[in-house]
Amino acid sequence: MLAAVCLADVAAAKPPEKPNIAQFSGLIARSPFTIKPTPDIVKADSPLERDWMLGSIRPNGNGYSVTLIHKKNRKERIRFIPGFSSGEYELLKVKQDSQSSENSQVLIRKGSQEAWITYDETLIKVRPSGAGKAPVKKVSSTAKRGSPPIPGRTAPKKATPRVRHVPRSGR
Numbered sequence: 001m002l003a004a005v006c007l008a009d010v011a012a013a014k015p016p017e018k019p020n021i022a023q024f025s026g027l028i029a030r031s032p033f034t035i036k037p038t039p040d041i042v043k044a045d046s047p048l049e050r051d052w053m054l055g056s057i058r059p060n061g062n063g064y065s066v067t068l069i070h071k072k073n074r075k076e077r078i079r080f081i082p083g084f085s086s087g088e089y090e091l092l093k094v095k096q097d098s099q100s101s102e103n104s105q106v107l108i109r110k111g112s113q114e115a116w117i118t119y120d121e122t123l124i125k126v127r128p129s130g131a132g133k134a135p136v137k138k139v140s141s142t143a144k145r146g147s148p149p150i151p152g153r154t155a156p157k158k159a160t161p162r163v164r165h166v167p168r169s170g171r
Helices: 002-012 025-030 047-052 140-143
Strands: 054-060 065-071 077-082 089-095 105-110 113-118
Touching: 002 113, 025 054, 047 054, 047 113, 054 113, 065 089, 065 105
Parallel strands: none
Antiparallel strands: 054 065, 065 077, 089 105, 105 113
């Protein structure tokens, strides 16, 4: 009879269930051993910010002349010139910092999208101030000295410059 009662308990028992995580969320939140996740601040890039970068800002008499460069196709550009239309793009505001190009930005609109466009330092390299000067060749210290002499050989003589004689025309 005892065997029948034991079998009846086993047959009537439910299989174990996986505990619900919500039961333990309070314990996890108050535990000193749990590393709390930091809220990630996700910056939602608009398609304008992803695709365009600032190429140049030039002050003009009536405002600013601004050039935007497409990040993937560098030959594709948008130019904002005062008094001329730039197609479906509109220049709303210009913030130019002459001390630091990193702080310069322009606000543009295309349809219902607005975005602040800045210089992309990873894609645009700033030219050094002496860009128009000829490059200076560095001469290594071994070139100044020449090669060391080889024992048993005489030093090579330096070639004398060739003098070219041009005959004079008869007058």
